[in-house]
Amino acid sequence: MSTTHSGPCALVGSFGRSVRALREALGWSQERLAENSNLNRSYIGEIERGVVIASLQTVEKLAAALQVTPADLLAHGASREGQQA
Amino acid sequence: MSTTHSGPCALVGSFGRSVRALREALGWSQERLAENSNLNRSYIGEIERGVVIASLQTVEKLAAALQVTPADLLAHGASREGQQA
Structure with a gap:
């Protein structure tokens, strides 16, 4: 897990917003997503705010918990960006 | 960048094969992909062999170099797995 990413990484931001949107669509708290993905609740918050760079292993855990493919x-994040542009 | 992943992470393996397949489809060496993605050549080799877990930032760099979306x-990796299953 690396800390705040140095350069601009659009994917990290859109990924975070995507995780939040899908979590909220399920009506889940960050706590519940943390339990279902076997990740730490505060780390989920950091991912959703785009302040940490998730690894593919974390992407896989979150996708499984949110019942979507990686x-x-x-x-999901990218398509929402396109709609709002 | 974390080293060899502990548990089974299917995504890491299929991602590596996907990077290799797309690189070879472009007729590129690992050296060329390393230059175009601003990553280290030996790291590209480790990613393709699935022995390191890429971050979203690395996924974004490789996708841009390979001219596909993240x-x-x-x-790409997942669909190839499905075909071979």
Whole structure:
């Protein structure tokens, strides 16, 4: 787990927003997502705020918990960005 | 960048094969992909062999170099797995 990312990494920001949107769509708290993904609740918060850079292993855990594929989890963020542009 | 991943992480393996397949489809060496993605050549080799866990920042760099979206890069590996299953 690396800390705040140095350069601009659009994917980290959109991934965080995607995790939050899918979590809220399920009506889950960060606590519940943390339990279902076997991750730490505060780390979920950091991911959603885009202040940490998730690894593929974390992406896989969150996708499984949110019942989407890892690719969908990445695409979800990107597609929402496109709609709002 | 974390070293060899502890538990089974299917995504890390399929991601590596996906990077290799897309690189080879472009006719690129690992050296060329390293230059185009601003990553280290030996790190590219480790990613392709699935022995390191890439971060989202690395996924973004490789997707840009390989001219696909990050989601496509993840989906590419998964779809190839499905075909071979």
